[in-house]
Amino acid sequence: MMRDRPTTRPATARSTPNGGRDPMNSGNPPGLDLERLRAHLDRERPGLVRGPLHAELIEGGRSNLTYTVDDGTARWVVRRPPLGHVLATAHDMRREHRVIGALHPTSVPVPEPVLLCEDESVLGSPFYVMEFVEGTPYRTAEQLTPLGPERTRRVVLNLVDTLVELHAVDPAAVDLADFGRPEGFLERQLRRWGKQLAASRNRELPGIDELHEALGKALPLSPEPAVVHGDYRLDNVLVGADDRIKAILDWEMSTLGDPLTDLGLLVMYSEQQETSDSPITTTSGAPGHPAPSELIERYAAGSGRDVGGVAWYTAFAYFKLAVILEGIHYRFTLGQTVGAGFDRIGEVVPVFVESGLTTLRKG
Template sequence: MSADHPPGLDLDRLRALLDRERPGLVTGPLTGRLIEGGRSNLTYAVTDGTSRWVVRRPPLGHVLATAHDMRREHRVISALHPTRVPVPRPVLLCEDDEVLGAPFYVMEFVEGTPYRTADQLAPLGAERTRNAVLSLVDTLVELHAVDPAEVGLADFGRPEGFLDRQLRRWGKQLDASRNRELAGVDELHAALGRSLPTSQAPAVVHGDYRLDNVLIGEGDRIEAILDWEMSTLGDPLTDLGLLAMYSQPLGMTHSPVSTTAEAPGHPTPAELIERYAERSGRDVSDVNWYTAFAWFKLAVILEGIHYRYTLGQTVGGGFDRIGDLVPVFIDHGLTTLQEG
């Protein structure tokens, strides 16, 4: 495939579908490029030379349908688009595998930058970095303020028993990746289970809410929240705990996992939590549990990557050091839980 015809994106079939379902939308020949790939869903930028769109589809090859549910992603952005939550405008959902080989959806292209590392943030300067990250909290408050029933998402998840299911799910993920001793990981899992908080009113939960899953535009505003594949109805403080975790410097030189927390001006986890509490009115007294759970969840994800590396199933550089990071996440989780 050429650069204008990347794998997984048949532009002729896409054009025919758009002409049929959205006549007049496309005014010239389509070209496309892959924005990002990897283990997650594939994202393409497509243009007719005048307008731009984004196509999201599952990874190439056999995948579990539940893990890459295009209908869910399209449904949540369609529901949220009329609200104050910034999401791209949806264009269409296609569940016919004949077009691109898998279900996919199309949405409008949104201008903005996803900041993935502290080095990328640094040119903004301390004040702009601080404002951008604080706006991340404000946007999360807007998301959690949406009444799921009012936007047609009352059945988008099962909030009852949400935390217990999450903890069991990630415990099973850990068991599936066990091939070495990990000091403290079972202790952390058990301690989280013993101190399970009572969830507050359910909300639309993003599931992977962090700076590099939003687009920052002019004026350091959040133009769009992206990557809704983990979204559901559940305990909103899981989003806050994950954001707090990603805002904690790891204290490691040459970490194989990048965070933005070391950028000058980046607010501390405590500042983000306080702002969320003040603006949302929610009780955050159990936030250390949610942050510790986020450390546990990421430790399990990283251990899974390390496990695949030991089996020779990873492609690219940096995977040889992922295993060293797992004990650091476990220690952070134990410390955070003890501080609660």
């Protein structure tokens, strides 16, 4: 999926489906001074590093920067904000480190955190280090297809089961009771994305205001709050050789809130069919990929939650994605975004708007 902030970046230490990674630099990649990193690790975790450090910047990221680092015998992952001026609230290293640290002792698969550094004199910004997890991120139906229908089905159902595990965690039991503000969560989310739309509005976009207004009028009553990932889908996890989810990655948007927002996003992505000329990529077209209805039923059976209102959450996911893509289109028209596919982003925004309206009407 091509995305701006909440969309495509190969997060955390992940291998590609062909087993390789895309090295940007085996010396000092942009934003990572290995000498300073080594000195800091030696101070804070004596004996952790046993040889000279080498690093690779994982390509594709448009948000936080992710590197694999190794000393010849062991590997880790380093995460830091993008280079240049950034909003601390949008690239909060402490927050990411905190949530994976809280969840690691649970059954939820996350990388083990190694350390958090908030001293900007080390790398120029806060950063954290975590374990390297072997696994594959599947981003397209083409990458998933070689697994065959049976394994593809198993992988996607495991994705749903892992989401159930995440939402079953008691925030207070893992010291995350203050990780967000569940009260009024949906109202704030809708207001936030409405403001985001206003900031990138430079053309007529039929239906977008109607969708925003309709979502506001039909706000559901949220269930008990849970730890919400915020961008939960197949290319934000690592899948092991046994088809199980080995690690959930990219916790930038995590908070305490309505768990059905994660389900709605997952359903929305599972409804999308990739076409040869579309800049949007999904895995839903792979043979064996479960239908959205089966994902919903699987989640309901595992979580025990009432999913009768999932249409609203799916429509909200369409609205968010439409806003994100419209923002990308807006920056493209200003010459601020370049690259393959960006010239076609504007064409698909109305499709997501219409899908959101259709989903809400049917719900």
